[in-house]
Amino acid sequence: MQLAVRDISVSFGARRALKDVTFTVPSQGRALLLGPSGSGKSTLLNTICGLQRPDQGEVQLGEHHLVGPDGLAGADQIRRGYMGIIFQTLRLISALDVRKNLLLAQRLQNGASDPDLVDATLARLGLGDKAQARPFELSQGEAQRAAIARALVVSPAILIADEPTSALDHANTQIVAQLLIEAAETAGASLLIATHDERLMPFFERRIDLVDGRVSA
Amino acid sequence: MIDLALAYLRDRPLTTALNVLLLAISTAMLILLLQFSSQVRDRFERDVQGVDLVVGAKGSPLQLILSSLFHIDQPTGNIPLESLDMLRNDPAIARAVPLALGDNFRGYRIVGTDHSFAGLYDLQLAQGAHFDRPMQAVLGADVAAQTGATLGQKFIGSHGFATDEDGAQGHEHAVFETVGILRPSGTVADRLILVSYQSVWDVHGIAHDGDDFLSVEADHADTRHDHDDHAHDDGDHDVSHRVAGNGDKGAQANRLSTSQDVSRGGLLQGASRAPGPGPEPELTAILVTYRNASAAVRVPAMIDRQTQMQAAVPAIETARLLGLLGASFEGLRIFAWLLAMTGGLAIFVALLNMARARESDLALLRVMGASRMQVFATVILEGVITALLGALAGWLGAHALLSLARANFPSLAEMGLSAWGPLAGEAALILAVLAIGTVAAFVPALRVYRLDPAHLLARG
Numbered sequence A: 001m002q003l004a005v006r007d008i009s010v011s012f013g014a015r016r017a018l019k020d021v022t023f024t025v026p027s028q029g030r031a032l033l034l035g036p037s038g039s040g041k042s043t044l045l046n047t048i049c050g051l052q053r054p055d056q057g058e059v060q061l062g063e064h065h066l067v068g069p070d071g072l073a074g075a076d077q078i079r080r081g082y083m084g085i086i087f088q089t090l091r092l093i094s095a096l097d098v099r100k101n102l103l104l105a106q107r108l109q110n111g112a113s114d115p116d117l118v119d120a121t122l123a124r125l126g127l128g129d130k131a132q133a134r135p136f137e138l139s140q141g142e143a144q145r146a147a148i149a150r151a152l153v154v155s156p157a158i159l160i161a162d163e164p165t166s167a168l169d170h171a172n173t174q175i176v177a178q179l180l181i182e183a184a185e186t187a188g189a190s191l192l193i194a195t196h197d198e199r200l201m202p203f204f205e206r207r208i209d210l211v212d213g214r215v216s217a
Numbered sequence B: 001m002i003d004l005a006l007a008y009l010r011d012r013p014l015t016t017a018l019n020v021l022l023l024a025i026s027t028a029m030l031i032l033l034l035q036f037s038s039q040v041r042d043r044f045e046r047d048v049q050g051v052d053l054v055v056g057a058k059g060s061p062l063q064l065i066l067s068s069l070f071h072i073d074q075p076t077g078n079i080p081l082e083s084l085d086m087l088r089n090d091p092a093i094a095r096a097v098p099l100a101l102g103d104n105f106r107g108y109r110i111v112g113t114d115h116s117f118a119g120l121y122d123l124q125l126a127q128g129a130h131f132d133r134p135m136q137a138v139l140g141a142d143v144a145a146q147t148g149a150t151l152g153q154k155f156i157g158s159h160g161f162a163t164d165e166d167g168a169q170g171h172e173h174a175v176f177e178t179v180g181i182l183r184p185s186g187t188v189a190d191r192l193i194l195v196s197y198q199s200v201w202d203v204h205g206i207a208h209d210g211d212d213f214l215s216v217e218a219d220h221a222d223t224r225h226d227h228d229d230h231a232h233d234d235g236d237h238d239v240s241h242r243v244a245g246n247g248d249k250g251a252q253a254n255r256l257s258t259s260q261d262v263s264r265g266g267l268l269q270g271a272s273r274a275p276g277p278g279p280e281p282e283l284t285a286i287l288v289t290y291r292n293a294s295a296a297v298r299v300p301a302m303i304d305r306q307t308q309m310q311a312a313v314p315a316i317e318t319a320r321l322l323g324l325l326g327a328s329f330e331g332l333r334i335f336a337w338l339l340a341m342t343g344g345l346a347i348f349v350a351l352l353n354m355a356r357a358r359e360s361d362l363a364l365l366r367v368m369g370a371s372r373m374q375v376f377a378t379v380i381l382e383g384v385i386t387a388l389l390g391a392l393a394g395w396l397g398a399h400a401l402l403s404l405a406r407a408n409f410p411s412l413a414e415m416g417l418s419a420w421g422p423l424a425g426e427a428a429l430i431l432a433v434l435a436i437g438t439v440a441a442f443v444p445a446l447r448v449y450r451l452d453p454a455h456l457l458a459r460g
Helices: A041-048 A075-082 A098-110 A115-124 A140-152 A170-187 A198-203 B002-011 B013-048 B061-068 B082-088 B116-120 B141-147 B197-203 B218-224 B258-264 B267-271 B295-306 B314-357 B359-367 B372-408 B410-414 B424-449 B453-459
Strands: A003-012 A015-025 A030-034 A056-061 A064-067 A083-086 A158-162 A190-195 A206-211 A214-216 B053-057 B093-105 B108-113 B125-128 B136-139 B154-159 B170-182 B192-196 B285-290 B309-312
Touching (some): A003 A041, A015 A056, A015 A190, A015 A206, A015 A214, A030 A198, A041 A064, A041 A158, A041 A190, A041 B453, A064 A075, A075 A098, A083 A140, A098 A140, A098 B002, A140 A170, A170 A190, B002 B013, B013 B314, B053 B061, B061 B285, B082 B285, B093 B197, B108 B116, B108 B141, B108 B197, B170 B192, B170 B197, B192 B197, B285 B295, B309 B314, B359 B372, B359 B453, B372 B424
Antiparallel strands (some): A003 A015, A206 A214, B053 B285, B093 B108, B093 B154, B125 B170, B154 B170
């Protein structure tokens, strides 16, 4: 599904976080949203995910309006149905083991779970032996892979990740980047990654630079 | 969402266990109070039904009611046999039921009476027949069930009212035969052994004559012996207390001194008057039913002023007793509800802390597509599940305690206290505890409902 972001502006009081941001990520396309800290990347991702109400503009995923004339109405449903989201810190529910986290994600999506897909995804990401582990028992790299697995088991139309490699060393950054790309390709999903980590640039066909809340040319 | 709520509860086991414990203790207290007050009231109402007045020896009217109507206390003393005729000849009295007490069999009281007792409680036979000869006994349903007695079995009663009464002595010379077993009536009669009051006199060696079946069978002739034959003051010989043909299952050694006989009242008093011309036939009490309302004013006044007896009104004494018990119950009930509120407050604090500590989890849930309502429900479910566990543990604990108490305190069994019979009020009580859990979870759930995941994500 194509992601279309049109004329998004967001303000927090007098401070303008985003101004007239417009770009698209084509269906099954890969894009890197690049910008330094404080450039508005996280605010933009929250808006795209329907978690942040913008002052103006709209976000459309395929034919679905996440943000539009009706505000965020229906955003929960679209996020649940079509998006796999990976955040830097919010990875897994702390009270559940890895496998149950994935099953819960599936149940939230369509009311049912697919244990076979969960087990296969965990095995593919090298987490087969960590299925019963609680989040606090995982290393940084394992936790990040588990978060990717959680985003994948809902068979998303678009995979969105916020700073997925910021805490990782070079080797793990390479692994996670490859994993995300392979996962998106396997799922037939678009991929949008927001980061300040320029090590990821070689993996992406398109880059969107965000500077002071604006998309630079 | 239920799985998630359960996972969160398991995630902090100590806090969950403490909250459950608090609610369980308060629920158990409330259920115990409910059971006690309800069963005691029901029991009193059932046993009092049909009895307008109890006539007995002077003393505490409450004691007279407890001993003669509910069979849970010692009698106040004896009254002359002639008082029965006096009352039966009174046109304002519809029924006068004689009682002669003093012995027990395995803790079940042996009650000397006549067939009017069966009419009073509308007692029906399950097996056999009513007694119509001396030394014949009709067993209440509980007595038969607990002792395993069957028709034709013989048994020997012991002095006093409790199996473990110090010095209790068996009447080995006087053997009762089981001729009937009653159907369960839900009254005190279920826990009584009914015999003719003449049999009680015979057992205690009290000479009498002139009644329907006063002649004692040849094998009981020696019961008219001089009372020294089984004088209660020797205390040197052990006596058995058993069902004939049932082995020595119920055997127990008991002794009883004369001084104890006197202090305990009942027919034991009369039985201990030897030597001399012999004790007079006496009764312990008479249960009176009026024919008309005017008797309620005249008869008690007449008995109190013109005789050496006292007249106790069951309705008044029962109300007084329930009033005394009620005040204690009320105090305990308030304490238990305060405890339940404390449990609710503990849930509130725990969930509020949880909501703060778990904000990132809840934000992730929202990111994963959970609606505000689903996240709200997760927290409410935690409160409800905690309350439900507390309520169920409390219910189970209360009934287990009742069962334990019933097994260890014979007086509770004598009162007919049922351990596992649920009451309608218990369901309401459990619902109230669930409501406490829900209300306690509401504010933390509201906080979570209003959670702005974007704000949390921005915070990192």
